[in-house]
Amino acid sequence: MAVLANSATHAHTSEQDHEAHLREEHLMLDPRPRGEMNAMVMESMQTTSWKFWVAAGIMAILVAVCLFYYWGYMIANGLGVAGVNRPIYWGIFLVNTVFWIGISHAGTFVSALLRVFKAEFRRPFTRAAELMTTFGLVQAGLSIFMHMGRVWLSYWLAPYPNQRGLWPNFHSPLAWDFLAINTYLLSSTMYLFLPLIPDLAMARDRSTGWRKTLYRILALGFRGTEGEWTHLRFAMNLFAFAILPVMFSVHTIVSWDFAAAMRPGWSSTIFGPYFVIGALQSGLSAVAMVLIVVRATMKNMKYFIRPEHLDGLGKLMLIISMSWAYFFFNDYMVQWYNGDKWTDALLHFHEEGPLGWMWYAMLIFNVAVPWLTLWNKNWRRNPTLLFTVGLLVNIAMWFERYIIVPTSLSINRFPFTYQFYKPGVEIPLTIGTISFFILLYMLASRLIPLVPVWEVQEGQMAHSLRKFGKETVVTVSDLE
Amino acid sequence: MTEQLSRRDFLKLVGTGAASAAVLTGCGPASRYVTREPYTKMPEYTYNGQSTYYATTCRECAAGCGLVVRTMQGRAIKVEGNKYHPVNLGKTCARGQATLHSLYNPDRIQEPSSHVRGDRDFSTTDWDTATGIVAEALKNPAETAFLLGLAPDHLFDLVSDLCKAIGAPAPLRYGALSLFEARTTLGEASRIVFGKPDLLFFDLGNADVTFSFGANFLETWISPVAYTRGFAQMRRGTNRRGYLVQFEARMSQTAMKADEWAAILPGTEELVAAALGKLVAEQKFGSAPALFEAVDVAQAADAAGLPLETLERYATILAQAQNPLVIPGGAALGQSNGLEIAQVILSLNALLGNLGKPGGVYHSPASPLTNSYRRPASIKEISALIEKLNSGKIKTLIVHGVNPVFELPTSLGFEAALAKVPTVISLASFPDETAILADYVFPDHTGLESWGYQQVSAGTGQTLLSGAQPVVAPYYNTKSTTDVLLAAAAVAGGKAAAALPFKDEIEFIQGKLAGLVGAEGGFFNAADMPSFWAEFQQFGGWWKNDPSLGTPSAASALEKKLTPAAAQPEGDGEFHLLVFPSPILAEAGANKPWLQETPDPTTTVMWNSWLEMNPVTAEELGLTDDDVVRVSSAFGEVEVSVYKVPAIRPEVVAIPFGQGHTAYGRYAENRGANPGKLLGAQINAAGDLAFAGVKVKIEKTGKKRPLSRLEGRTRLEAAENKG
Amino acid sequence: MTDKNMLLAVFSDLDPAAHAVEKLRELGLGDEHLNVISGIPITEAMMGRPHQWTNVPRLALGGALGGFLLGAYLAFVTPTTYPLNVGGQPVIPGPPSVVVLFELTMLGMLISTFVGVFLDSRFPSYTPKEYVPEISDGRIAILIECDPAQEVAIESAMTALGAESVKHAEAQTL
Amino acid sequence: MAKHNIPEVKADLENTTGIWGMAIDQDLCTGCQACVAACAMENNIAFVGETDAGYGRSLHWLRIEHAFEGEFPEVQTSGFQPVLCQQCGNAPCEPVCPVFASVHSQAQDLNLQVYNRCVGTRYCANNCPYVARVFNMRDYDRPEPLSNQLNPDVTVRRRGIMEKCTFCIQRIHKVEDQAKSEGREVLDGEMQPACAQACPADAIIFGRLDDPESRVSKLAKTGRGSQLFEDLGTLPRVTYLKEEKDYGRLG
Structure with a gap:
């Protein structure tokens, strides 16, 4: 559908070049017929090389061994096979929990916040990001369950009374966690599903066999009537607004698991926003990494995901990195300044202890690397470079949580009890959660249209080029 | 919890106890004709939901602390101290607490067995065969040797009587603790200085300044629970908080509790003690007695690695104390000149004038059964035994309560000597190194399953015979060594049978206790043996209410001339x-x-x-x-x-x-x-x-x-x- | 209305479709006889259609209220069924109650919104419906309910306005 | 709403003395570990073996700390300090448990750990400033017949459960029941936890803090008394009487 404004009839060649450049640059200005885009997305879903299956097979084996076997082994033998001890009662499982919740934040952030503020570059990859939210939360949930000493009784956390009328303890940050993470998991899944319905209907209309049955069931009978669109549009808008505070609350509550505790280094009022920013820091980098992989490996994705998107994500990453540095310094400064000797000991332990390298690596990867690279537009648009930066930032953010959880737990008010933390079965289980995330994502990429075609089309409808004086600029109409 | 018993309740109880004993007498050989006596008014044996407490004596070391063991449905649950027992007054040490892990140790020897030496596979025999094997040994008394531990005493008494009667060499007894405490040396020094061999009683509780030469009395030394109590009393202080200075090269647990740790070089104890004696004497009396005259104080301080001023300060502290006390410990006496060190330290006490005074040195009360100090064997005597074993003169060695293969210094060559003995019988409860190298293992009950008594030789000022009774029925097919020997003596016949005409262990023990029935001044008085026996079990022993400490006299000890010297270390290491x-x-x-x-x-x-x-x-x-x-x-x-x-x-x-x-x-x-x-x-x-x-x-x-x-x-x- | 016919006019562009709606109204068809089916959300205003009623906001509000009440029950009532002292905090903790209230309010609201979409749209419904797959290729279809007598007039009007096809809408399995 | 006597304001707690309490005289404590062994025997504490013990997983409810300070020959010791659950009146471990496994007993004013309620989040242990809690990392082997020795009054814990010193609450109950059946108050000194009962130096004194005449109350009020990290406001029920090094302190 051509909804573009007419270009000037007497355009200079250079202006035509400029216009062509703009169209090549921006997906929104490079419309293709909806049918073609549909076909491209369907094709991307259904074109699968042997490499994909090899990779998925490896991931499946890793999941079976590293996740399920080792977890079963740990359940059968107790947490003794992990590295936790006294006083380091929390180890990598909680590092992973926080890490995966962090990853999950980016999906919501990209999809909801950018939707609320009508940041148009979000359109082709909202779904890819939302999938990360859901699958990331699955890993976070698994990691929490791994962490529990008696996971077979984990349902006791659910809000229901025992036979004596005893409910869970809502004084406990962990009980809030239970509510918040469940709320977030449910709402992010619903938020993933709602915009997916029209795309499922689209897939239903152009598939056969088992896929047809699957999409038919999932599309729920959606046709696209005025009423259906109205309900859906309202619901999506409401979700976009409402899921943001839920997202902030989740990571804030996770941070309270630490901040509410009476421990040197943990008892910090800035942990809430610091954790939220940390989550975005790792999450956005992960989104960038996933998009780069999707773009490189899936058919037709180079049309939908363009350097402009990497550019946009790169900018966001830079801003978030700066914010992270701000919060980190804020936290560090106050902890350093207050002079409490245990906190002082803890900070020394962070920096000069046996894992001091980790502390420095965290700062370099989280601050120095993004700041030195992402300011440059060309570098931001370079997939390899952005992927590397994203990977380093994610490693750094994992380190950050490692420093906050097991390393900080080494230090308490009784030097007599100080111990080191040596991970045991945590290592395969961490590999297991990463593999499980990748596996879920790979399977989803075969089953779910990764690009919300209707949103792209809607965006392309709204975009046009307009001349202001001699300059042709991109113009966006507000269709809602 | 243990209950307070009034004397009147107690007398009622005695009656019941005697009656129930009488009733149970006819229950056949499986049950004793006397029954165990619960510590408080509790139903005997099992009573659902109720604990029964039995008093007995701890066998984890020879100190003889009184225990009250909580049992429930025939199982021993918890060890508590016997609060009336003069040694420990209701307290225990960690080892006493863990004695349950002896009783319920998963590696106990469960039945009489024989095996190839060194082999860990035991083949079961029965107790009749075992008795026969022991009886054979008793038939050749001159070729039979007994090696016993420091506990239990009733077995040592029985074996002593037996050996004397049949003409076998007297049994030797020792323990690793007696070795590291150098008990023989202390006893010998007491004989030399005070004229009477004794494991002396050091009244730590009433001392206001205590100098300890390597005596780790808070850990294992002689009677650690009693001395820890003394330490606490000293710290609480009647007039002022007591002061402790520990002289030893390594800061032991005891030294950690000391106010000052004087890290003197090992082997210089005699020099330091003599120097202290000289300085104290000079301060107190103006001149040093002959004993300390010869010592060069500066040289002594130098040899010990102690600044002279520090030594002088110590001397001042000692001289100014009201109730000073100097204790010679094992590490100090385990030197080539250990006996001299002990003499100097005891003489130093004499110089300080604390003999027989509160906070000073006393002769321990004699056991109610003997008048003499019964010391453990010295290494010299053990070496003599080893020599005998090597010479082949001993055909049967019977070992109980010690693990010489492990505990004796390897250099003594016990293990090699053991190989020359045709028959080695171990009576151990556990497959220890000696049991593994024995031909037969006839396991005795563990302490908590045993009858017996312990003649407490230190740690309390009261005359005390600590009594043991089983708190639970034997868990395995083990048999009291006393009973084995009694049965074997009967089988062997002759002098052995005549010397031990007892039906069983109980009768033997009661025979030993006979002299105490009707004795005055005891914690309880009983007119006849059944009553005495019931109370003896109930309270875990018999003791006098008042202390019966002796005052040592060191008439001429200070007049002897002495040239103190450093010890001669062995070996050329650095x-x-x-x-x-x-x-x-x-x-x-x-x-x-x-x-x-x-x-x-x-x-x-x-x-x-x-x-x-x-x-x-x-x-x-x-x-x-x-x-x-x-x-x-x-x-x-x-x-x-x-x-x-x-x-x-x-x-x-x-x-x-x-x-x-x-x-x-x-x-x-x-x-x-x-x-x-x-x-x-x-x-x-x-x-x-x-x-x-x-x-x-x-x-x-x-x-x-x-x-x-x-x-x-x-x-x-x-x-x-x-x- | 047993003898009503269902027509489905398919347009490839927004503007003709909007004109078609206008035309149909001129032909005397009320808004209640029309429905626009599209592959992208088109606002009612673009098509000149009346505002669509949706219950989802009310349901969301109701859900929020329900969630709040559930949260209030958890925060304020459940601790008193078995009062326990934990760390000297009051039985009904203040700030933590806010957390519980917030989470459950949001959960209630979001779940009811989601459910609201299902209720209002009668999801899931797998009965045959008037539909052509071209719609999800970006076509805009107008579903017209009319008397058989009007059918020819409507068909020609639609074709004139640029409809790709106008045909009897037959309910088909989606 | 059910009736309860839980204070609404934390400051109210400051005025309470607590009910059961302990005083530990560090001047008398010889570090002999009798309390440690007695505690293990009374409370069915599992032993964990060399490797786990060295990795900070031993299940000691009571540990005796000390440190050497300085270089030879000027070596000092910090003194032995038995550290156990302080039974805080205002316990940080309690509110953080999501399943109410760590709760406060109103009757005894003790900090309870409900073993069969515990799901093993280990938050309580992280929030305990005294590092007094231990966690069953495995099902530790207790080969037969060692299990004969288990105290039937104390739950045997399996893997995945937090545990800690209880002030021998099974004994407290026994003594209280006994007193009640005899229609009297509990006598001072009648209740002895296993550690205090064993302590050869009598350095651990246990009793009622709400009885101003009890031995423990009097000791807790002496000038030597202090509590661990009082500034945290946890209201510990254990008072440490500090070690004296002065010669000639009047008794």
Whole structure:
């Protein structure tokens, strides 16, 4: 559908070049017929090389061994096979929990916040990001369950009374966690599903066999009537607004698991926003990494995901990195300044202890690397470079949580009890959660249209080029 | 909880006890004709939901603390102290607490067995066969030798009577603790200085200044619970808080509790004590007695590695004290001149004038059964036995209550001598090293399943016979050694049968107690044996209400001339080796899992041995924590992990004794190192081993073996000083 | 209305479709007889259609209220069924109650919104419906309910306005 | 709403003395570990073996801390300090448990750990400033017949459960029941936890803090008394009487 404004009839060649450049640059200005885009997305879903299956097979084996076997082994033998001890009662499982919740934040952030503020570059990859939210939360949930000493009784956390009328303890940050993470998991899944319905209907209309049955069931009978669109549009808008505070609350509550505790280094009022920013820091980098992989490996994705998107994500990453540095310094400064000797000991332990390298690596990867690279537009648009930066930032953010959880737990008010933390079965289980995330994502990429075609089309409808004086600029109409 | 018993209740109880004893008499041979007596008014045997408490005597060491064991439905649940018992007044040490792990040890020998020496597969026999084998030995008295432990005393008395009657050599008894306490030396010194051999009673509780020469009385020394109580009393102080100075090269647990630790070089105790004597005498009386005259104070301080001013300050403290006390401990006496050291220290007490005074030195009360001090065998006597074994003159060796293969210094060659004995019978409850090298193991009951008594020789001022009764029925097919010997004597006939005309162990013990029936001044008075016996069991022994301490007299001790000298160390190594009994494991605790897991008080090491080394020394040798080193003396070598600790002289290293078993059950085996392998055979004038006079070499092995410590290693300098 | 016919006019562009709606109104068809089916959300205003009623906001509000009440029950009532002292905090903790209230309010609202979409749209419904797959290729279809007599007039009007096809809408399995 | 006597304001707690309490005289404590062994025997504490013990997983409810300070020959010791659950009146471990496994007993004013309620989040242990809690990392082996010795009054814990010193609450109950059946108050000294009962130096004194005449109350009020990290406001029920090094302190 051509909804573009007419270009000037007497355009200079250079202006035509400029216009062509703009169209090549921006997906929104490079419309293709909806049918073609549909076909491209369907094709991307259904074109699968042997490499994909090899990779998925490896991931499946890793999941079976590293996740399920080792977890079963740990359940059968107790947490003794992990590295936790006294006083380091929390180890990598909680590092992973926080890490995966962090990853999950980016999906919501990209999809909801950018939707609320009508940041148009979000359109082709909202779904890819939302999938990360859901699958990331699955890993976070698994990691929490791994962490529990008696996971077979984990349902006791659910809000229901025992036979004596005893409910869970809502004084406990962990009980809030239970509510918040469940709320977030449910709402992010619903938020993933709602915009997916029209795309499922689209897939239903152009598939056969088992896929047809699957999409038919999932599309729920959606046709696209005025009423259906109205309900859906309202619901999506409401979700976009409402899921943001839920997202902030989740990571804030996770941070309270630490901040509410009476421990040197943990008892910090800035942990809430610091954790939220940390989550975005790792999450956005992960989104960038996933998009780069999707773009490189899936058919037709180079049309939908363009350097402009990497550019946009790169900018966001830079801003978030700066914010992270701000919060980190804020936290560090106050902890350093207050002079409490245990906190002082803890900070020394962070920096000069046996894992001091980790502390420095965290700062370099989280601050120095993004700041030195992402300011440059060309570098931001370079997939390899952005992927590397994203990977380093994610490693750094994992380190950050490692420093906050097991390393900080080494230090308490009784030097007599100080111990080191040596991970045991945590290592395969961490590999297991990463593999499980990748596996879920790979399977989803075969089953779910990764690009919300209707949103792209809607965006392309709204975009046009307009001349202001001699300059042709991109113009966006507000269709809602 | 134990209940307070009024005397009237008690008399009622005696009646019931006697009646029930009478009723149960006819119950056949399986049950005793006398029954166990609960500590409080509790139904005997099982009563659902109710605990029954039995009084007995602890056998984890020879101190003879009274225990009250809580049992429930025939199981021993918890050990508590007997609050009336004069030795421990309701308290226990860690080893006493863990005695349940002896009773319920998974590695106990469960039935009489024979086996090929060194083999760990035992083949079961029955008790009749066992009795026959022991009876054979009794038929050749001259070729039979007994080696017994320091507990229980009733068995030692029985064996002594038996040997005397049949003409066998008198039984020898010793223990690793008596070795490390150099008890013979102390007794001998008492004989020389005070004219009476005795394991003296040091009234720590009433002393206001105590100088201890290596006496680790808070750990294992003689009667640690009693002395710990004395220590607490001293600290609380009647007039002022007592002051403790510990003289030893390594800061032991006792030294950690001392107000000052005087880290003197091992072997210089005589010099230091004599120098103190001279300085004190000069301060107090203006001139030193002949005994201390010859000592050069400055030289003594120099030899000991102590600043002269410090020594003088100590002397002043001692001289100004109202109730000063000087205690000679094992590590000080285990030197080549140990006997002289003991004499000087006892004489120093005489100089201070504390003999027979509160806070001073007393003669321990005699046991109610004998008048004489019964000392353990010295190493000299043990060596004589070993020689005899080697010569082939002994055809049967019967071992009970000791583990000589493990406990004796390897250099004495006990193990080799054992091979020359045709028949070795072990009566051990556990498959210890000696039992493994025996032909037969006829397991005795463990302490909590046994009858018996212990003649308490130290730790209390009251005359005391501590009584033991089984708190539970024997868990396995074990048999009291007393009963085995009684049965064997009957089978052997002749003099043996005549000497032991007792139906069983109870009758034998009652025979020994007969003299106490109707005795005056006791905790209880009973007119006849059944009543006495019931109360004896009920209260866990018989003791006099009032102290009966003797006042030592040292008429001429100070007049003797003495030229004090430093000890002659053995070996050419560069480090003094200090072997000390592990405060937690002591001689036989290694097979009790909870004792293994109980951290050492000074190092917090669990489940293993370590070599204590000053960080300065470690740095010189390029060693750090957990590095495995080879410690070698002229007699052997062991490999052990290094533990750096500033509280030891740089020229001294220390290894705890208690680990390094090659047998003795799953919890003890192949764990740590046995420093007994390093000890020589040098003895002092009293015949005790100069175990503290060995010098060793230390070599790096390059290996590392982390020690399990309760204390974390992640200390940071910044967090070092906790608030 | 047993003898009503269903026509489905398919347009490829927005503007003709909007004109078609206008035309149909001129032909005397009320808004209640029309329905626009599209592959992208088109606002009612673009098509000149009356505002669509949706219950989802009310349901969301109701859900929020329900969630709040559930949260209030958890926060304020459940601790009193078995009062326990934990760390000297009051039985009904203040700030933590806010957390519980917030989470459950949001959960209630979001779940009811989601459910509201299902209720209002009668999801899931797998009965045959008037539909052509071209719609999800970007076509805009107008579903017209008319008397058989009007059918020819409507068909020609639609074709004139640029409809790609006008045909009897037959309910088909989606 | 059910009736309860839980204070609404934390400051109210400051005025309470607590009910059961302990005083530990560090001047008398010889570090002999009798309390540690007695505690293990009374409370069915599992032993964990060399490797786990060295890795900070031993299940000691009571640990005796000390440190050497300085270099030879100027070596000092910090003194032995038995550290156990302080039974805080205002316990940080309690509110953080999501399943109410760590709760406060109103009757005894003790900090309870409900073993069969515990799901093993280990938050309580992280929030305990005294590092007094231990966690069952495995099902520790207790080969037969060692299990004969288990105290039937104390739950045997399996893997995945937090545990800690209880002030021997099974004994408290026994003594209280006994007193009640005899229609009297509990006598001072009648109740002895296993550690205090064993302590050869009598350095651990246990009793009622709400009885101003009890031995423990009097000791807790002496000038030597202090509590661990009082500034945290946890209201510990254990008072440490500090070690004296002065010669000639009047008794």
